Amino acid sequence: MGSAVYRFDDFTLDEGERRLRRGDTPVELNNRYFDALALLVREDGRLVSKDRFLDEVWNGVPVTDEALTQCVRMLRRQLGDDAARPRFIETVPKHGYRFIARVETSARRPVPLSDAGPLPRLPVLAAAGIVGGGIAGLFGGLFYGFAASGAPLGPGTGATSVLLVLLAITSLVAVLGAAGVSLGIAAAGTLSRPFDRWTIAGGAAGGLIVGAVVKLVGRDAFELLFGRSPGDFTGAAEGLVLGAAVGIGTWLAMREETPVRRAILMAGALGAAAGLSIALLGGRMMGGSLAQLARSFPDSRLRLDQIGALFGEADFGPVSQAVLAGLEGALFAGCVVGAMAVAEHKLHAHWASRVDRQPHPLPAEG
Numbered sequence: 001m002g003s004a005v006y007r008f009d010d011f012t013l014d015e016g017e018r019r020l021r022r023g024d025t026p027v028e029l030n031n032r033y034f035d036a037l038a039l040l041v042r043e044d045g046r047l048v049s050k051d052r053f054l055d056e057v058w059n060g061v062p063v064t065d066e067a068l069t070q071c072v073r074m075l076r077r078q079l080g081d082d083a084a085r086p087r088f089i090e091t092v093p094k095h096g097y098r099f100i101a102r103v104e105t106s107a108r109r110p111v112p113l114s115d116a117g118p119l120p121r122l123p124v125l126a127a128a129g130i131v132g133g134g135i136a137g138l139f140g141g142l143f144y145g146f147a148a149s150g151a152p153l154g155p156g157t158g159a160t161s162v163l164l165v166l167l168a169i170t171s172l173v174a175v176l177g178a179a180g181v182s183l184g185i186a187a188a189g190t191l192s193r194p195f196d197r198w199t200i201a202g203g204a205a206g207g208l209i210v211g212a213v214v215k216l217v218g219r220d221a222f223e224l225l226f227g228r229s230p231g232d233f234t235g236a237a238e239g240l241v242l243g244a245a246v247g248i249g250t251w252l253a254m255r256e257e258t259p260v261r262r263a264i265l266m267a268g269a270l271g272a273a274a275g276l277s278i279a280l281l282g283g284r285m286m287g288g289s290l291a292q293l294a295r296s297f298p299d300s301r302l303r304l305d306q307i308g309a310l311f312g313e314a315d316f317g318p319v320s321q322a323v324l325a326g327l328e329g330a331l332f333a334g335c336v337v338g339a340m341a342v343a344e345h346k347l348h349a350h351w352a353s354r355v356d357r358q359p360h361p362l363p364a365e366g
Contacts, residue, residue, distance in 0.1 A: 004016075004042075004105055004106065005105070005106045006038075006041045006042075006103050006104070006105055007103070007104045007105075007106075008041065008088070008099075008101040008102060008103045008104070009087070009088070009101055010022055010023055011027070011079065013037065013038060013041055015038055018031075018034060020034065020037065020078075027078050027079075028078070028259060029074075029075075029078060032057060032058070032071065033071055033074055033075060033078075035056070035057045036053060036057045036068075036071050036072070036075065037075050039052070039053070039056055039057060040075075040089060040097060040098070040099040041099050041103055043098070043099060044099060044103045044105075045098055045099060045100060046098060047092055047095060047096055047097075047098050048096050048097055048098060048099075049095060049096040050065070050068060050095070050096050052096070053068055053071075053096070054068075057071075072089060072091075072097060075088075075089060076088070076089055086100060087100070087101060088100065088101045122183075122186045122187065124343050124347060125182060125185070125186040125340050125343055125344065125347075126179070126182045126183045126186045127343075128182070128339040128340045128342065128343035129178050129179070129181065129182020129183075129185065129186070129336045129339055129340045130175055130178050130179050130182060131339050132178060132182075132335035132336040132337070132338060132339030132340065133174045133175050133177060133178020133179070133181075133182070133332065133335065133336050134171055134174060134175045134178070135335045135339070136174050136178070136331045136332045136334075136335040136336070137170045137171035137172070137173065137174025137175060138167065138170075138171055139331060140170040140174065140286060140328060140331060141163075141166050141167035141168070141169070141170035141171055142163075142167065144166045144170060144286070144287065144290060144304070145162060145163035145164075145165075145166040145167055146163065147304060147306050147307050148162050148166060148290075148301075148302050148303055148304060162301055162302070166290075166302075169290075170286055173214065173234070173286065174332060176210050176214055177207065177210055177211070177214075177239060177242070177243075177332070178332070178336050179206075179210065180206035180207055180209055180210030180211075180239070180243070181203045181206045181207045181210070181239075181242075181243045181246050181247070181336060182206070182336060182340060183206055184201075184202035184203050184204070184205045184206025184207070184209075184243065184247075185199050185202045185203045185206065185246070185247055185250050185340070186202075186340075187202055188201060188202030188203075188247075197251065199247045199248075199250050199251040199254075200244055200247035200248050200251060201247070202247060203243040203244055203245075203246045203247025203248075203250065204240050204241075204243045204244035204247055205243070206239075206243050207238075207239035207240055207241075207242055207243020207244070207246070208236050208237075208239050208240040208243065209236075209239070210239055211234065211235045211236040211237070211238055211239020211240065211243075212235060212236035212239070214234070214235070214239075215233065215234065215235030215236065218233065232284065232292065233284050233288070233289035233292055233293070234283075234284050234285060234286065234288075234289045237278075237283055238278050238283045238284065238285065241274050241277060241278055241283075242271065242274050242275065242278070242329055242332065242333070244274070245267075245270040245271050245273065245274035245329065245333055246267065246270075246271065246332070246333045246336050246337060248270055249263070249266055249267030249270045249271070249333050249337040250267070250337050250340060250341075252266055252267075253266060253267065253337055253341050254340075254341065254344055260338055260341045260342055260345065263337055263338060263341040264334045264335075264337065264338040264341075265334070266337075267333040267334050267336070267337035267338065268330040268331070268333055268334035269330070270333055271329035271330045271331070271332055271333025271334060272326040272327070272329050272330035272333075273326075273329070274329045274333070275325040275326045275327070275328050275329025275330065275332075276322055276325055276326040276329070278325055278329070279318075279321050279322040279325035279326070280322060284321070284325075285321075285324065285325040285328045285329065286328055287304065287307070287316065287320070287321060287324035287325065287328065288316075288321045288324075288325065290302060290304060291304050291315070291316035291321065294316075304316040304320075307320050307324065308320045311323065
């Protein structure tokens with residue numbers, strides 16, 4: 001794939017960045033359809049046969065004519081074209097297609113995002129992940145706070161105190177976890193090819209380290225203040241699994257610049273699977289850790305019985321723990337990956353706009 005930039009009508013097709021924009025608005029195309037449009041635009045009025053589409057777009061994979069027809073139909077829809085009165089893609093019956101709009105071509109020296117230097121990019125992505133983790137912690141704290149208070153907020157009831165304490169705890173844990181995971185992911189992305197499979201290792205390592213530190217400090221704090229530990233709660237193993245899930249979600253979301261909404265859904269599904277796996281294997285997410293804390297200190301006002309009642313359990317039992325672990329994982333992974341995806345897209349747009357302001361015309365052929 002080249003690095004030329006093609007402009008036609010009010011569209012810009014950037015091969016190097018694999019982007020199609022209408023004005024300043026991105027136009028969504030999957031990889032196959034982008035390659036098909038790039039092939040048509042590169043040929044600039046010359047016939048592109050069905051065989052060339054199959055060889056260069058589908059790479060020789062056997063497909064029916066309907067697949068190509070559907071591809072061209074989608075391209076026309078995204079371009080606002082009409083097969084009966086084409087402005088962009090003309091059908092040559094039984095032979096193929098040609099691109100008939102006037103195309104202006106410019107070339108540019110690709111400026112990869114890493115040219116910004118690893119340090120500027122590292123804190124931007126890490127900060128975005130931390131913000132995403134904070135958002136997840138805030139929602140989680142609100143849920144557990146209202147569930148644990150057992151009554152509407154009001155003066156003198158203690159519900160406000162319970163809510164604020166749980167908001168602080170869940171937000172702090174989520175921010176620390178997100179900091180470790182996002183720093184690991186960002187470091188992996190800057191030390192190697194951005195967002196390759198090392199992203200998974202970076203997320204897992206960051207989650208493991210932060211989980212181990214939080215668990216160690218938490219146990220020591222309880223021993224120091226209360227003379228005993230509340231038992232087993234979220235730690236290194238849970239951080240490792242959830243961090244790996246976030247790393248996979250980031251890798252899948254970033255490798256082809258997936259739209260943010262789809263990135264959040266993919267990461268959420270992976271996080272849900274990770275959280276459920278943790279619970280089924282005997283680990284604890286935030287809900288399980290809070291329930292363990294409540295059992296260890298029965299005089300506290302922390303109660304999660306109402307959540308268990310939703311699943312027909314007398315208290316916060318295994319079913320409640322598994323379901324809530326899946327939801328926690330989905331919320332954490334979706335928020336962290338979504339925030340990092342937004343930051344990454346903005347960074348790409350920033351550097352792409354800098355390059356687009358300095359086009360270099362291609363030499364004439366022939």
